[in-house]
Amino acid sequence: MKFHLPAGPPDLADSRSHSDDIGRPGRRARARRELISVLNTFLGIGLFFAVWWGAASQLPRSRLVTPLDAGRDIWSNFYYSPRLGVFGLGEVGYGSLLLYTLGNVLTGLAIGGSIGILVGTASARLKLLRVFVDPVVLVLGTVPVLVAAPLFLLWFGVVPFTQVLLVALYSAVMMILFSQRAAQNINPIYERWAMTFGAGPAFRIRHILIPGTVPEIIGGLRITLASAWGLEVFAEILGAPSGLGQAIKALTNLNNVSGLLACVVIIATTAIVTDVLLFVLARRIAAWA
C-alpha cells in the first residue's frame, strides 16, 4: 500500500516543456509498457485457470471438473451431442443451441434497444413524454424484470418469442435509462453554439445529439448485453424450444457437471466476445471519446 509515492508526478503539465526528450528511447519505453500490460493480462488469465484447476483437483469429479475436461466436453459435443437428444431437443450440439440463444439475445437487444434509445433520447427533450416514461422506467428499472418470465411463458407458450420479449423488455428499460442520461449529459453550450450559426433542429440532432450520445449509448448497450445473456438463458431453462438454457436444464437432470460447466464457458465466452466487438465498434464510431 503506497499512498504517498505515485507512479508519476501528480502534475503531468510539468512534463510538457521537455518535448525535446521524446525520441527512440521513448518509443522503446512505450513498447515495454504495452508488453508489460499484455503480460499482466495473460498472467491474470493464467491465474484464473490455475485457481479453477486447483479447485477441481481438490474436489470430486461429480462437483467440479478441470478446465481441460470442460474443454473436451465442448469439443466432443459442439456439433452433435447424443445425450441432449434424449430430452427432445433433436439432433443438436452446443453449437446449434448457441445459435438459437445468440439469435434470441441479438433480436431482443435490437428490438428493445432501438425502442429504448428512441424513447430515451426523445424523452430527454420532450417534457410531456418524460412525464409518462419516467414512472414506468423507474418501476421497471428497480424491480426484477425476470418475474415476467413465467407470465410470458403462460401467455405465449414455449416459443422463441417468449424469450425475445423478455430480453427486449429488459433492453428497452435499460436503454431508456442510458440514452436519456446520455442526451441530458450533453453540455447545452454545444447546441447554443450551433444555434449561433443558425443551425436548425435537424442539424443539431445530426451533428450534436447523435454523435454526443453515441459513446454513452454504446456503453449502455454493453452493460445491457452482458445481463441479457443471463436473462435469455434463464428464460430458456424455464421453457424454450431450444437454446443453451435447455441444454443446461437437460444436463442438470443428468447431474452432468462437465456439461454444465461447458455450457457456462460457452455462454461466458460468447458474452465476452460480443462485448469486445461492441467495444471495438465504439472505438470506430466514436474515436474521439
Added chain:
Amino acid sequence: MKSGTSHLLGSITILSILILGWELLSRIVTAKGSYGEPLVPGWGYLLGNSLLRMSDYWEGGYGIPAPSQGGSATYAAALLALGGASLVTFERVFFGIVFGTLSGVGLGLLVATSNLSRRLIAPTVHIVRMTPFLAMIPLFNLWFGANTSGIILFVAYGVAVIMFIGTANAVRNVPRVFLDRAATVGANRAAIFRHVILPAIFPEIRASFLLSFGLSWSLVVAGELLGAQSGLGVIVTYALQFAYTGRVMIVAFLFIIYAGLSFALFDAVSRRIIDWHPQVDRRPPDRSLGNIKRLRNSVRRCTR
C-alpha cells in the same frame, strides 16, 4: 417541484391506464389455460379466486385450518401462506446481501490496496463479471443444494461480485490529493484507511449496493424458480405447471412491491449517512415527488 407534480400526474395516469387496460383485456381475451383458469384474469378474479386459492399453500396452524386438511379456502390462510413464503424469501435475500456485501467489500478493499494485485486479478474479475449469474443457478444447486443455504450462497455470489468491483473502483477513484493531504499531516496507513479511504468510497459503495440490491431480488426469484423447495418462487413453479396465471401474477406483484419498498427504504436510510456528499439531493424525504426523482437518479448512478 413543478416537474415533480407532473411526474405524479404521469404516474397516476399510467397506473390508471394499466389497471383499466388490463381489465378491458381480460374481458376481450377469455382464453383459458389447460386447467381452466383464465390466461388474462381480471382484477376481480385476481383478488377473488387467485388470492383465495393461495390458501392451498397453507399448511395449517394458528388455528386456521389448511385446505389440504379439509379446511375451506380463507383469506387468512392465503395471507399466512404468502407471508410464510415471503419470510423464507426475505431470509435468503437478507443473508445473501449481508454475506455478499461483507465478502465483496472486504475482498475489494484487500485487492485495491496494491496496484499489482489489482492488475493480476482484473482478468479474473472480468471473466466472472461476464459470466451470466443466472446461467450458474444449476451449478450452484448442484454444488450447494437447491435449499435455502444454496440460494443464499448464490445471491451472495452475485452481490459479492458487484460489490467487489464497486469497492475496487471506488478506492481507485479516491482523489490523490486527499491521500496526500492525510500523509502530509503525518497519518499512517491505518489512519489514512480509516479517515480518508473509508469515508471517501462510501458514496460509490452505496451506489454499487443499490445496484446489487436490485440484482439480489432477481437472483432470488431465479434461484427459487429453478429448483428451490420453499419460498415465493415455488408457488410460481407449481402455478406454472397448472397454468394458474392469476397466482403467478400475485407473486410477481409481491416481488415487485418488495423490491421497490426495500430499495426505497435503503435509499432513504443510507442517504443520511452521506449527508456530507456534495452530489446528494437533499430535499426532505417526505416529498414523494422528490423521491421518484431521487430513486431514478440512484438507478442512473448505479447503472453507470
Added chain:
Amino acid sequence: MTPQEAILSVNEVGVRFVRTDGTPAEALRSVSFKVFPGEFVCILGRSGHGKTTLLNVVAGLLRVHRGEVRVMDRPVRGPGADRGVIFQQDAVFPWMRVEENVAFGLRVRRFSKRERLRIAREHLALVDLTSVGRAWPRELSGGMRARVAIASVFANDPPILLADEPFGSLDYVTRRQLQMVLHDLWRQTAKTVLFVTHDVDEALMLGTRVIVVKNGNIVEDRAINLPTPRTDDVIATPPGLALKHLLLRQIGLE
C-alpha cells in the same frame, strides 16, 4: 538551531518520470538551494517548468532520482507532520465538518478530543471562520474552503509550510484577502514557508526571497529586500519595479 543553520536543504535534486505515452521526461535536472528558518521563499515559474514537482519532492510526495532533500538535517523519506502542505486542488475532506477538518492533523497525532477542538476553533477564529465550524465543506464558498485549508495546516503547527499555488483558482479580491491572511499568520508564527506561484506580483507581495524555476533548473535566486507591508505602492517604487521586470524577464516575458 542557530539562525544560520538551514532548516531545509535541497541538494542536487533531479526528478525523472515517464509520461502517459511512455516517453521519459526530466521535471527537475539538478536543483540545489537552502532555506533558513523564518524565510518566506516564493518559487516562481511558468506552469510546466517543475515548480510543483519541486514542492512535492520537499513534501515527500515524490521520489527523487538524484540528490536528496534534508529537513532539519534529516533526509526526507516521505511526507511528515514537520511539513504542512496547502494543496493546489481543494483538499478539504468533504466528509468531515469544517472543524473536524481543521483538527484532522491533531486527531492523527492522537490529541485528546477537547484539546483538538480547542485548537481547531482557535485557528478557525484566526481565519475568520468561527461561525461555520459545524458546517459541511460543500456549504462553503471556494474562498472559505481555502481558509479552512490554511487553518488546518497552521493548527497542526509544522515548522515548515509548503503551499502549491493555493489561491490560483480564486477571484482577485479573495486572493488578495487570503494573501494577507497567510502573510499575517506567517508573521505571527515565524514559520518557514515555501510558496509556489506563477504570479510575479504574488511573489513580490509575500516573499522574503524568490527562486525562479525554468526548464527544471533554478535560474534566479534572490532576496526581496522591499519594506513590509508590501502595499501596491511599495512594489511601484523603483527597486520594486526593477525586481518585477527582472523576474518577468526570467520567467520568459518581456
